Amino acid sequence: MPLEFAHQHNGQFPDPGPWKHPEPRPLELTAPLGLESLPSQRFTKVKRSTFGLNLMIVGESGLGKTTFMNTLFNTDLKEEILPRNPQSSQTVQIQPAYYELVEDGVLLNLCIVDTPGFGDQLNREHNLTPIMEYIDKQFEEYMAAERHPGFRKSIPDTRIHAVLYFIAPNGHGLKELDARALKTLSTKINVIPIIAKADTMTVEEKVSFKSILLRDLENHHIKTFPSSYSDEVDGAEELFQHIPFTVIGSDSVALVGNKQVRCRSYRWGVVEVENAEHSDFVYLRELLMSTCLHDLVETTHNVHYHQYRGDALRAMGRPVSILECDDTYESQIEGTKLQNKQEMERKEEEIRQMFVQKVREKEVALREREEKLNAKKAEMVAELEQYRALIEAEQREVDELMTLSRSGTISKSSSKLFKAK
Structure with a gap:
């Protein structure tokens, strides 16, 4: 652009910034154009695509994690590893398992990463090391795929979108291992605390234990999803009051009234898994599947992965500066x-x-x-x-x-x- 032209038109065409278009001029249509069909076109295209959800299950043995996952997804997630003695291994094992779930033409690629051995050893000092190494490895592989020109169109996302952390219903608050694990994990990934085996507590004990856990989470500055990411999540405000979730898992189905329901039968009565008066299972399923599945993926990418990516680039010698191609340009x-x-x-x-x-x-x-x-x-x-x-x-x-x-x-x-x- 000639210098004279720049002086003559100074201020008339402001620079909108990198990766932006100038502000458009609104127009009025003189006749129908068919714009109302665009959302349905997008919906049809999105429905044909494959969705992905990667969950990591962390917690001590004996809390019913496998049974709960079967209950959560209304299917039978069979274990590929035979049951073992908790003391037979000195380290935590990472066992990812991949499944495909189809409902009404929508395909969900589900990855469940189990962590058997967590909290089972007498020396629990290094229980978190394999888990954190696995999470960082997925971030590293995704970052390498981004930098590779051959994977620009489709990058397999193996990053952990959420950690379901199971807490034993002891009624006394967080153990030292749980507090340290939750604080470390919350800096890397979305953490959802879950109180296992809610049928072992009365209603009053649930309320008391929840208040104790909320106090411990605040004292240890532990971020939980979605309450700590309210700016990234929409429409989940009503679910905040149920954190941490008290859940029940069951593979048994019984006839209650005129309806077949998942439940646990005792001599004193029946505990329905999907009854909101008995547990928070329905609220957790609503959070994961109906309300925040997309937000889990977006928060993982926009918050946790970007933090890892920024730290990795700075470790490679990149200065902290405002770059036009930086993903955090707007915030900076x-x-x-x-x-x-x-x-x-x-x-x-x-x-x-x-x-x-x-x-x-x-x-x-x-x-x-x-x-x-x-x-x-x-x-x-x-x-x-x-x-x-x-x-x-x-x-x-x-x-x-x-x-x-x-x-x-x-x-x-x-x-x-x-x-x-």
């Missing part, structure tokens, strides 16, 4: 604008205070000068009055002498005196 621009605004307000306040100070100093100097001038004026007026009084006295003497001279009665001595004067 807004932060820079806010910082500049605060700096300008601070400087404006300093200039105002400096101006007020100088005005006050000038006022004091002018007041002192005015007082000096008034004092000098008073002194000169007093001196002028003295001279005036002296002149008036001398004028009277002169008048008297002139009067005596005209009358001819002036004496010789008086004439000499008059000449002397």
Whole structure:
């Protein structure tokens, strides 16, 4: 663009910024165009695509994690690994299993990552190491695929979208292992705390245990999904009150009333899994499948993966700067604008205070000068009055002498005196 053209049209065509289009001009249609069919076209295309959900199950043995997962997805997720002695391994094993679920033409690729051995050893110091290494490895592989030109169109997403952390219903709050694991995991991934075997507690015990866990989560600064990501999640505000979720799992189906339901039968009665009065299972399923499945994937990508990616790039020597191709460009621009605004307000306040100070100093100097001038004026007026009084006295003497001279009665001595004067 020539320099003259730039000067002539300065400000008329502002730069919208990187990866942005100029603001469009709204128009009115003179006849129907068929725009109302665009959402249905998008819906049809999205429905044909495959959705993915990667869940990691973390918790001590004996909390019914496998039974719960079967109940959650209304299917039989068979274990490929035979049951083992909890003390037979000294490390936590990572066992991903992949499934396909189809409902009404919608395909869900489900990955369940189990962590057998977690919390089973006497020495639990390194229980988290294999889990964190697996999570970082998935981030690393996704980042490598992004940088590879051959995978630009389709990148297999093996990143963990959520961790379902099972807490034993002990009624005494978080154990040291649970608190350390939740705090570490929440910095890397979406964490959903779950109180297992809710049928072992009364309603009052559930309410009390929930309040204790919420207090412990706040004291340890542990982020939980979705309450800690309210800016990223829409429509899940009603589910916040049920965190942490109390759940029940069961593979048994019984006839209750006129309906076949999943339940657990005891001598004193039947506990229905999907009854909101018995557990929070329905709210957890609504969170995972009906409300926040897309938000889980988006939060994993926009928050946790971007944090990992930024740390990895900075470790490779990339400086922290505003780059046009950076994914966090908008947030950095807004932060820079806010910082500049605060700096300008601070400087404006300093200039105002400096101006007020100088005005006050000038006022004091002018007041002192005015007082000096008034004092000098008073002194000169007093001196002028003295001279005036002296002149008036001398004028009277002169008048008297002139009067005596005209009358001819002036004496010789008086004439000499008059000449002397």
